[in-house]
Amino acid sequence: SPDTAHEFQSWRRSLREFAPLLFNEGAAASVTGSAEPTRPQRGDLTPPGGRRDGERGGFGAAIELGPDDKPAFSDPPAGFNARREDVPHGELTMVEYDSKTVGTRRKMLVYTPPGYSTDRKYPVLYLLHGIGGDETEWQRLCRPENILDNLLAEGRIEPMIVVMPNGRAQKNDRAEGNVFATAPAFAAFEGDLLNDVIPAIEARYSVYGDREHRALAGLSMGGGQALNFGLGHLDVFAWVGGFSSAPNTKAPADLVPDPKAAREKLKLLWLGCGNKDGLMRISRGVHDYLQENNVPHIWHVDSNGHDATEWANNLYLFAQHLFKAAPPKLPTPAASPRPTAAPASDKLVIRVACGAYQPYTDKDGNLWLPDEVKAPGASLTPPDGMTVERTEEFEVPNVAFPQIFRTERYSMSAYEFNLPNGRYTVRLHFAECFTGITGVGQRVYSFAVQGQKPEKDFDIFKEAGGMYKAIQREYKGVAVTDGTLRITFTPNIENPAINGIEIFAE
Known part of the structure; x- marks a missing residue:
């Protein structure tokens, strides 16, 4: 039951789904064939409460860490995605557009930076949600508007427009019922993104229309979409990022069938995953293939699970690399181990x-x-x-x-x-x-x-x-x-x- 705990809302929703199955001989067979759970609370694929066996996001296959499964950069500072009153703020706008791919009118949430003006052009980051989310998930879980406002105020990123569309390309695109059954609609979103979303943004906003000024990234199922669509259309996107990418991610050899073309066209390829994420095997498989084929990329493994902290942290780091001629110099984790005792002069x-x-x-x-x-x-x-x-x-x-x-x-x-x-x-x-x-x-x-x-x-x-x-x-x-x-x-x-x-x- 989405976004609920051990409470009446869970029981009411369960009864609603349970009642139609009673005394229906064909119901059990139809449900058994789709034994995936409904969307868990907070975190796309995370089990209820966000933990299993005491570890955050510890679902899926066993987690075995390799020697290069480590952070490429330090964690963001405390409060990095909190709203600050001492900085200018951008705007969030819910935009409707006509989707010929789906045959209906759809919504997307758009961030424009402080001081947005039609007197200049802006690059665009398309940011995709997970299987249990919609066009509001990024904003609800990670507060990207605060991340971007704060980074802009510090001069760490280029002013950009960020588009958060609904990656479930079907007429009823709400995250209802068994969201895992809507997986085919996430694949169909490729056509909606390329043929409807991008043209709608370029018609409404003052943005560049070339691949060098277009980025694509996402979390979980959206991470798989970003890798599938971004690497599948190097003529459209030059900056691609997958955060905690889900099993919808294509096999590495299908993602990058031409390593030479990827080396020549990609400005940035980012793979991020937490070391407590049971889906880490997906991202690591892509990383291993890229490494074997000498395709430059960033492999960032931090200490989180399949959760909002992971995705907010990755957005903070990823955004600082976008639309720049040279990569930024960001803090990296200290090589020395932590001290084993608290300093005597400091009160813990x-x-x-x-x-x-x-x-x-x-x-x-x-x-x-x-x-x-x-x-x-x-x-x-x-x-x-x-x-x-x-x-x-x-x-x-x-x-x-x-x-x-x-x-x-x-x-x-x-x-x-x-x-x-x-x-x-x-x-x-x-x-x-x-x-x-x-x-x-x-x-x-x-x-x-x-x-x-x-x-x-x-x-x-x-x-x-x-x-x-x-x-x-x-x-x-x-x-x-x-x-x-x-x-x-x-x-x-x-x-x-x-x-x-x-x-x-x-």
Whole structure:
């Protein structure tokens, strides 16, 4: 069930699909032939909650890393895709166009840079979504408008127009029902892109019309489309990027049947994938073939999964390479290993936005990380349970960090932090934001911070005084003597849930 968790919306949608199958002898056979799951929440092909076996995006084949499966560039800085009020902002416009390929009127989301003017021409990046998305997916998951605005303000990219079309080329192009059954429409989008989308953009906007000023990239299923269509039409695109490309990607020899032509015509070929992505074999197969045939390309493997963080990071890096005569000089990961202990002069501070996919900077300038720890001598063992990101409109008042309450981890048994021995202050943050909980006694569980008195029969709704109200628990003098700090959860009624964790070295 798209964008839902263990909640009434999932059950209502399941009943809607289940009821027509009852007492229908032919139904079971027709459904069995299409045993793919419906679109999971947040992340195209990611299983519900974004994790499996404790790893983000760990689905598909076993992940085996090779010696060159490593980052080509450092991760973007914190807040790279957050809206900044000190920079000029471009515009997002929902544009309709007539598609002769599909035989209907379709939509695409278009970003124009700050100060867009018909007095000059602009290059164009066409950015494609995944199998569970539509023309809004990039904007919802990754905030490309903020990425581009910030990079433009820093002088790191060329002013460009970015087009986010709907890659599902069929009359009902909404991500409904079994989205995997719409895979043929993603292949049909090749004609719509070339014959309808590009002409519509070039008729409406002041853009260049040559291949040197046209780029194509995408995430997951859209990454496969970008490689298939971009490499299949080197007369149309000179800049091509695939982020976490899905199994719709053609076999490498079919993608690049003429390595010599690819070497001569491509300005940039980018392959990006996270080392926790079970679909990594797709991108690596293309990389190996390109390497064997001496086709220049960027192979960027970072530490993410099949998720929005991966795609936003790749867009940030990819965009800085586009439409330039020479590649930019971007930071690369340090060769030296991380220190194994925290420096004595620094107080360790950790803030985790439970269930989040991207880092978040709060109103006080504090950085909250997405279920991970980036600090010398510290780490977080990937927790179990599931995650959810609330999409309905609400606000948790009177806190400097309201964003952490839009995500949560639930149904987990523990959070386990690997820390230098010492004493710590631990703060846990909660707010009841699940609309299925409407009163006291509907979610009750116990939790314990190691060495501290357990909190038994904890009811967020009761303790906070209702929905969308923040509450915290603080524990001082938490002793770590074996390098591990554990926070355990025990369900009673419904699932345990938590929104944020802060840890401060004392």
